[in-house]
Amino acid sequence: MAQRRRLLALLGGAISTSILLTGCLGAPPSQRGLNRGAAIQVDPQARAKLETGSITLGFVPILESAPLVVGVEKGFFAKHGLDVKLAKQSSWSTARDNVVLGTSGGGIDGGQWQLPMPQMISEGALTNGKKVPMVVLAMLMSQGNGIAAANSVKDGNLSVDLRQSSPGFFQKFSQKEGRKFRATYTFPKANQDFWIRYWLAAGGVHPDKDVELLTVPAPETLQGMKNGTMEAFSTGDPWPSRISKADVGYLATTTAQIWKVHPEEYLAIRADWVNKHPKAAVALLKGLIEAQRWLDKPENKAEAARMLSSRKWFNVPQPVLEQSLKGQYTIGAKATPENNPALGPLYWSSDRGVISYPYKSLTLWFLVESLRWQFYPGTVDTIQQAEAINNRVTRDGLWLKAARELGLPAKDIPTSTSRGKEVFFDGTVYDPSNPQAYLNSLKIKR
Numbered sequence: 001m002a003q004r005r006r007l008l009a010l011l012g013g014a015i016s017t018s019i020l021l022t023g024c025l026g027a028p029p030s031q032r033g034l035n036r037g038a039a040i041q042v043d044p045q046a047r048a049k050l051e052t053g054s055i056t057l058g059f060v061p062i063l064e065s066a067p068l069v070v071g072v073e074k075g076f077f078a079k080h081g082l083d084v085k086l087a088k089q090s091s092w093s094t095a096r097d098n099v100v101l102g103t104s105g106g107g108i109d110g111g112q113w114q115l116p117m118p119q120m121i122s123e124g125a126l127t128n129g130k131k132v133p134m135v136v137l138a139m140l141m142s143q144g145n146g147i148a149a150a151n152s153v154k155d156g157n158l159s160v161d162l163r164q165s166s167p168g169f170f171q172k173f174s175q176k177e178g179r180k181f182r183a184t185y186t187f188p189k190a191n192q193d194f195w196i197r198y199w200l201a202a203g204g205v206h207p208d209k210d211v212e213l214l215t216v217p218a219p220e221t222l223q224g225m226k227n228g229t230m231e232a233f234s235t236g237d238p239w240p241s242r243i244s245k246a247d248v249g250y251l252a253t254t255t256a257q258i259w260k261v262h263p264e265e266y267l268a269i270r271a272d273w274v275n276k277h278p279k280a281a282v283a284l285l286k287g288l289i290e291a292q293r294w295l296d297k298p299e300n301k302a303e304a305a306r307m308l309s310s311r312k313w314f315n316v317p318q319p320v321l322e323q324s325l326k327g328q329y330t331i332g333a334k335a336t337p338e339n340n341p342a343l344g345p346l347y348w349s350s351d352r353g354v355i356s357y358p359y360k361s362l363t364l365w366f367l368v369e370s371l372r373w374q375f376y377p378g379t380v381d382t383i384q385q386a387e388a389i390n391n392r393v394t395r396d397g398l399w400l401k402a403a404r405e406l407g408l409p410a411k412d413i414p415t416s417t418s419r420g421k422e423v424f425f426d427g428t429v430y431d432p433s434n435p436q437a438y439l440n441s442l443k444i445k446r
């Protein structure tokens with residue numbers, strides 16, 4: 001039964017009995033719901049230098065996972081001797097359960113994460129006290145997320161700056177409807193929860209008092225908005241774009257408008273895997289860096305969208321993905337067209353430097369923000385605890401080794417673990433050398 005549950009978790013539910021039975025009899029990985037790329041052979045000479053030839057990573061079909069898919073499809077991992085197997089995760093909690101199992105237990109070695117999931121899995125705060133140490137190795141993507149609002153609240157004219165566009169809207173909504181405005185995300189106490197909370201609070205709206213926040217799986221949001229069970233939704237591309245394309249809602253704000261070149265999702269792997277296979281971890285990072293550089297090139301975006309749109313990966317229409325990848329959005333209740341690659345998902349470069357490098361100053365922000373909302377009592381109660389966890393989990397040495405071995409230009413290899421001060425749309429400053437000052441400056445918090 002435990003094995004069956006494990007397999008179901010890995011496959012994400014919708015599978016046929018025959019596959020399930022085969023899986024129980026110990027099917028090869030290709031039959032266990034793992035998505036393999038085109039038949040690109042692993043380079044045998046590169047493979048011979050590594051401690052292991054394969055790794056299994058979880059992914060969620062949103063644009064944050066694009067570098068993993070591209071790395072497999074374009075052979076960037078294979079070139080460095082690694083067979084990367086990608087396993088689609090039906091939800092973030094499934095990914096968490098699978099990384100606790102590890103590959104030996106039928107799960108995954110790591111993969112794509114919202115923060116601070118890897119930190120909290122390491123500390124046992126998401127896993128009923130069971131500590132599974134993990135390592136954050138790279139940022140997968142910046143920006144490319146957004147907050148969609150339902151057409152039923154079009155008159156609210158929700159935008160990035162709620163103080164300007166929608167003063168008193170949420171209070172009026174409660175009075176008129178006899179219930180609070182409902183907003184959802186796909187997993188609590190991580191990225192999408194942080195973005196919607198930051199946005200609301202900066203607009204003078206208390207996320208714990210003035211609205212109701214709920215967890216809903218991404219695929220249920222289209223229907224939920226149609227049925228009026230939610231008025232807003234915070235998630236990654238292509239979901240906000242799909243909601244506006246399906247004419248059930250509009251994109252109130254992109255996360256890029258909230259915090260330009262903000263940290264989004266990360267690659268994190270179980271520490272036992274990384275410690276046992278440091279050379280393979282560097283090979284993985286080399287393939288990832290090459291995939292991220294490829295993805296950022298304008299001439300590759302159409303090909304990337306075509307690749308990702310396939311049933312095997314995202315199963316989303318290619319034009320929707322292509323527009324998101326190119327930063328083509330329709331923003332706001334008045335549907336203002338935006339066509340700016342700097343506003344869309346960024347994988348490699350930005351005017352704040354390299355995206356992929358795991359700046360400790362950025363991974364720390366998620367722990368400081370956890371402190372703001374008291375998300376993990378007993379684990380993150382002080383700045384000192386946040387910094388200690390951050391220093392344990394975020395490791396930049398392997399990334400730097402991979403970058404140097406690839407021969408990247410010096411400008412693409414950071415020389416500090418801090419990206420420096422960060423400024424949000426409302427003028428709030430997060431100075432990673434003084435997180436307490438940031439916390440003190442925030443008016444709405446727990």
Ligand code: CA
Nearest residue numbers: 145191236265
């Ligand atoms: Ca995201």
